[in-house]
Each structure stands twice: as structure tokens, then as C-alpha cells.
Amino acid sequence: MAASEATVDRALTRRVPTQNAIARQLGITGVALGLFAFFSIFAVHFFAAGNILDVGRLVAFTTIVGVGMTFLFIAGEFDISVGSQYALATIFMGLLVAEHGVGPWTAAVLVVSAGTVIGLCNGLLTTFLGIPSFIVTLGMFSLLKGAALVLSGAFPITFPVELESSFFSVASGTVLGIPAQVIWMVVILVLGGFVLRYTRFGYHVYATGGNVQAALANGIPTTRIKIYCFMMTGAACGLIGALQAGWLKTVSPTTGSGFELQVIGAVIIGGVALFGGEGSVYGTFIGAVILGMLVNGIVLLGVDGNYTQIFIGLIIIIAAALDVLIRGEGRLASLLGVSADRVLTRRRARHVRVGSPHGVDKEVQQDH
């Protein structure tokens, strides 16, 4: 029972950023600042208000879905169908507005609702049927992409030129020069960050991903928590689908091509643990910003755009290596003398000197 209490404690203390998590977030923030400085110095036009806002717009949709994906990752699941959900959402919006004459606001509400329902399906299939979320969402990736193609006939759908709606301003206007997409991103970031950090639901998300058995033992409805996380991700896809349609007034079933990799890349670079229980919305945002700066900065440098993929791949590998290093795992940590075993030995020695063996155990548990 003592062990169980310890794991519960471990799961629940995830809510408080550990030293590792703080180090990881500082590290990734340092990488972002370094890239920003590099491109500002070497890429003409990078350090201009207009371009920085463009980077913001480039990362806005990735971040909005990334917030939902962060909850999902922390809860110990993930969703690789987000690109297809996004594509279907845009097509659904296009069909409702252009072919069925539904008002853009109503259509947007329906699209976000549909996204939530898709998330619910993913959640139910994963939790009740016990199919791993990778397999469920892999299936949905294909199914939803196919649905987008069938519904659109593979053709782009354009809104009538004469159609006017205040929704278009909300989706594509500016406030004090800041694009609407960036404002939506900030709203979702603040909301997501607050919910994850300060509410009971956020607490339960960390607990579910940290140790599902321990969370269950503490009466946390882990199944429901996971389903809610899937629904949040689906709703986020619906939201960006509606916003994209309102912004461009043209939708295409090819939308969202590779989007899942951008979102998952941002989440991983942002330091969200692959197996759940750790991470933050802030980290995901920084991950998305790093990817956005790379895409934008490389183009501005005049480098062949095909190199972008190489740099993105390198950054993901470096971020993952940094994660392993900070955890004190792997051969690199051993070589650098920061492996978890050595740290543990050193700490034990230190605590033995101060006569507090219980404190050693507690500290080690929290760090892992």
C-alpha cells in the first residue's frame, strides 16, 4: 500500500513542475531565443513586425491544435488523425456555406461540434474498446481523409464572392495590426494553460498520464478524462477548419497535409513526455514557434526550401536527445556524468551526510 501511495503521490505531483521540467522548458526557450537571434542577424526582413506576425500566423493553427494534443499527450494518449480532421472540417464548412447556404456563424458552430464528435469517437474507441490510440487514430486518419475527398470530389470549394459575414472578420481580420489567427491562438493558449495548470481537470489530466492505476485508485475518472482530451483535440481541429475557411474562403481536401507531424513535432520539441504525465502548453507553443521560425527564416535566408525538412528533423532529434539527457537516461548522460544512477548516488551520499534518507527517496520519486 505504501508503494501505491508513493505512485499516487508521484502522479499527482506532476502538476508542480519538477526540476527536470523546468530545465527542459528553459532549454527549449533558449533554443527558440537562439534561433530568433540568429535569423534576426542573418535573415534580412526577419526582425520586422510584419514578418514576426506572419510567423505568428504560421504557427497559430499548429498551436491551437497543439494545445489539445498537449492535454492528450499528458493524459498518455495521442492523435495522429488531426490533419485529416482539419481537412474534413474545412470541407464540411465549405459544403455547408457554399452548397447548402448555411450562414458562416452557424456553419462554424456545426463544424466545431462535428470536430468534437469525431474526438468523442476517437476517445470511445480508445477507452471503451481498448484499441491503442495510435491504431484508432491511424484508422481515422485514412477514414476522415477519404471522407474529405469523397465529399468534395477532390475539388476545392469556393464561397460565393458576394457572400458577406462578420465571421469572415473574426476569422481573418486584424486588431491593432495583429492577425485574427494570432489572437485566436493567444486566447486558446491562455485558456489551455490555465485549465491545465490551475483546475481540477488539469490536475486529473496529469494524474491520468502519470500513473493511470494510481489515479484510478484515487477516484479519478481516467476514462472520462481521456475522452475529454480527445474531444478537446477534435474541437480544436473543427475550430481551425472553420477559421481557415473564413479566412481564405476557399477550402480544399488537401488541407492539413502533414499537419499531424507539425503538431506532434511541436509537442515533442516542447518537452511534453511521450508516455504522458509531463508537459506544458507553454512548451508546445515554444515548439511550434521554433518550427515556424525555421520555415520562415530559411526561406528568408534564401536557402533552398527543401532544406527546411532537414532542419526540422534535426531539431526534433536534438529536442528528444535533450529530453533523454535531462532525464539522465541513455549513454550520452553516462558519458557526461549526469546519468540518473550517478545523480542518485551523489544525492544519497549528500543526504546521508545530512542524515535525511527519507528526503532522498521523495526527491528521486518526484524527479522521475
Add this chain to the structure above:
Amino acid sequence: MKRKDDAVVGAGDNAISRTELLAVSAAAGGGILLAGAGGALASPSKAHASPAQGPKRKMIGALGYGTCPCVQIIQVGFKNAAELVGWDYQGILAPEVDQNAENLNRTYQQAIAAKPAAIGGGMWFPTAAQQAKRAIQQGIYFIAVNTPDNAFVSANHITFVGQDLYQGGVLAGTLLAEQLVKNGKKTGLILTGNVSPGSVPIEERYRGIKDGTAAFNKKNGTQFTNEQFPDQSADLARSLPIYKAKLAQVGSKLVALANTSTQTSIANYKIAQELKWKPGQIVMGGFDTDPVINQAIRQGYHLFTLDQQFFSQGFFALMLAWQKLARSLNPPAVFDTGNAVVNKSNIKAIDARDNAIRSLAKRYGIKM
């Protein structure tokens, strides 16, 4: 340079001019329609093969790229011809957004496994030649549709039905340069976004654009340059910030946008609107018709688009296969469906034609 209605755009001695093509098309189309009318009147829902038409056979379109609107129009052409001669037609598409050798190969493998009498295959990637060879070895009649593998089709006496991609590029480069000179420009950059780096039709068109521009420079003493960059235009929301960065990088050098695909053409139209360019401020033109591109032409953003007449590609591929298998009539090496120049002067006729194709598509259950 001869062009528009009189340009010879086919390959080698077997090429036919556009004037000849129109005559042949009209004669073939008219004859077929008359021949089919009797059957259609007798049985409007289903055509039956008459003894003169030979036994009922099956043709498969191994068209890979299911996310391209062009493929749907090609399929309408196939279906229409199949209905007229009493054949069966089946399209095998790949739902993936990324057009790549693997998914194209898969469609070929599925087509060969079905053992049809004939296969019409797009050869967007060099690996298609291996699969086409397999089909021929198994006694399946093969016709290259939309994009040929030049070395393979000429070495194996394969008929190709489609646009001369390279010459289309030459024509596009020339038309853009001509307009730039009319606008008083003698130097500047003609920028081309690339939706699918490595894809044969895209790269061939770009090669043609570069050569066309170089030839124009040599003849007219101008100094226009070309540059290509991956524009990710399959996803417009992602593509537009990339375009903005690229345009900032090239700065005032930019004088024209030459596009090599439907997606890039739409992205060019959208970036022009996004940056509030006046129609014609930056000269734009390229390939393919589509409701959005047609709108860009009507509004004056796009100077022209080169129509490869997708319907004819499917229609004549099946008709030529039928001629060969039912009547032992050898088809030409190249059946060029043209680089018809579509601009403001004839866009209404193109709209009417596209509406007629849409009606046919509806009849065949193809969503467009």
C-alpha cells in the same frame, strides 16, 4: 514561335498540331456521339456493346493521385467513352495527399491484379515504367495518360494521351515574358512555387518555363530570371505565410509568378488578394483550369492558364484502347490534348464546358 491554335506541341514525328487535334477531336467526338446516340436513345441508362463494337472489355485508370481535381475530370472522360463503346471502366486512386512513387505503384499493382483488357496509367514518377512493363508482359494493353515516361513510351511504342508538359512550360514562360515587356519591364524575377518537388509534370513544366524565358531573353535582349521554391500549396493556410516570406526575400526583383499546378495557381491568386495587389500588378499565369483559377482569370489576376483538357485525356485514352482492341487500329504515338490558352477572352466558353463536364460527372456519380 508558332503557338495557340497552330503550335506543334507533340513529341517527335508522331506529334499532331493543335489545329489537327481539334479537327480530330471534333470528328471523333461527333462521330462517337452520333454512334452512341442510337444506343443511348434505345437504352438511356446503359449502353450495350454491339457486334461492331466488339466484346465488352474492362479498362482501369491507374491514376494514383486521387487528391488532384484533374483526376476526377479524367475519370469523367474515361466513363463517358466507356459508356459509348459499352466497356466497363474502373478508376484506382490513392487517397494520400502526397503524390509519390509508392502510392502510384500501389495503384498500378492493384490494376494489374484485376487483369483488365487495358490500363490507362499516369506516369508521374519513373517507377511507373516498371509497373507498366509488367502490365504489358501480362498481355494488358497500356496507354500512358496525362504524364509520360518519355524514354519508356518511345522505347516500347506506347501511346501517350496528354499535354506536352515541357512545351507547355516553354509557352507559359514566353507568354509571361511577352506581357512583362508590354508592361515596360526588361529585367526581374519570374518566381515559381512547387507543390510537389520531384513530380515529373511539375519539374518538366518548370524546365520548360526556364527554357522559354531564356529563349525569350536571347531573342529580345531582356534579362528575366527564374527561381523555384517549395510552396506547400496543398495547404493554403500554411502556404500563404511561406509565400509572404519568399516574396519579402526576393523583394522588388519579383515581376511575375509562373505556376506549374492547380494548387500553386490557387495559392498565387490568394497571395495576390492577401497582399492587396491590383489585378495584373504582378503578372501571373500557368496551368490548369479550375473554378478558382477561372475566377482569377475573370478578375484579371491571372493573365492566362494553359488548359490540358483533362476530359479528353480519359476519353481518348479509352477510345484509342477500344480502337486497338476491337478494331486492330493502331493509335498514334502521341495524342496531344493541348496547351490551349485560356484567358479573359474565352473564359466563358471554358466555364460552359466545365459545367457540361460537371453534369456528366453527376450522371456517373463522380463528385466534382
